[in-house]
Amino acid sequence: MKITFLHRSAQYTLLSLTCKDSFQVTLNSIGASVRSVGYTDSADKFKNIALSFASDSDYTGNPLYAGATLGPCAGRISGGSLSLPKKKYSLTRNEKNRHCLHSGIHSVSFINWTLVSIREEDTSAEVLFQCTLPDGCDGFPGNRTFSVSYLLNEAHELTVRYRAVSDKTTYFNMSNHSYFNLSGNFEESVYDHLLQIHADSYIYNDDEFIPEGIAPVENSPFAFRKPVSLTRQMKAFPDHPQLTVSRGYNHAFLLNKNNELPQLVFTSPDSAKKLFISSDAPCVVVYSGGFIESGLPLSGNQISCPGCAAAFEFQDYPDAPGNHGFPFHYTEAGKEWTRYIKYSFVFSCSRENK
Structure with missing residues (x-):
C-alpha cells in the first residue's frame, strides 16, 4: 500500500491511499472528506465512483456535504432544540430557520482538520485526522475533540472509525456523507442500481423530513430486503406521498442486527460493481439525491x-x-464516543482483469 501527498498547504491537505492493483481512495482534510474512490479500468482510465467536485476549494463550502464527515451530529434536530440532563440548548437553525441540519454552519464538515498521522504497511494504509470545536459552537455544549481514521486494505475494504470526547455532557452522532454512483457516470441517474438493506422497518417523515413514526417496509416502496432497483420501487408506487415529498428517498431504515453483515449492498445495473457497507450504527438514512442541483461542476x-x-x-x-x-x-x-463504518468495494472490471 502507498500513501501519496497530492497537495499540502495551510489551507488543506489532499492525499491518496493506493492499493497495488491501483484501487485508490483520495482524502481531503477539509471536512476530513472522501474526495474520490476509484479503480483503473481495462483502458487504463481512472473511474471515480464517489461524487466529487471539480475543485478542491469547493469542499470549504461543500453544498452537498459530499464525502464529508458529519458532526457533531448527522441529520436534523427539530426546532434546533437539544435537551440534555439539567439543561436545554438552542442550536443553530440552518434549515428553513427551523431546524439544525448536520450540526449547523460551523460543523466539522467545513473546517480544515489536522492530519495527525499516516501509516503505510504492505497490505494496508491508514490516515488519522483530528479537529476541535469550542463550547457553544452552533449551540452544542462542550469543548470537543473529534478524530476520524481511514484504513484501506488490499481487499478494497475502507474502514472509517470515529471518536469524540467532550468536557461537558453533549450529543455525538457522527457519520459520513459520501455519495456513490458505481457506474462512474454522474450525468445520469443512479436509480437503476440495485439496493438491498437488512431492515424490516423504516421511519416516515413530515414534509420537512422530521420523523413522524415507524412503519414496516413490507408492501411499500421501502422494501429492500431483497435486491431491487430504486426505479422499480418508485414505479411500483408512483403516487406514494413519502417519495413525492423526498423526490425519491430520504429516509431512515432500522437495521436488523441479527443478520450477518453487511447491512447494505449497492450494486451497479450491470452487476459488475458492488458496494457492501456495515456499521455499528442502529440506522441508515438512504438519500437518493433528488435535491442535488443540476449543473454543479x-x-x-x-x-x-x-x-x-x-x-x-x-x-x-x-x-x-x-x-x-x-x-x-x-x-x-x-x-469517549465511538462509531465505525466499513465500505467494501468489489469490482469485476478492475485493472487486474485486463
Missing part, C-alpha cells in the same frame, strides 16, 4: 443532475433528541 469534467448519486448515512435514529420515543444516547463529560 464535478470531477472528470462531469456536470451534476438530480439523482446522479446516492448517499448512505449510518447514524442514530433521526432526530433522536426530538421526543419521538426513539432511543437517545447522550455522552457524558470525559467519556
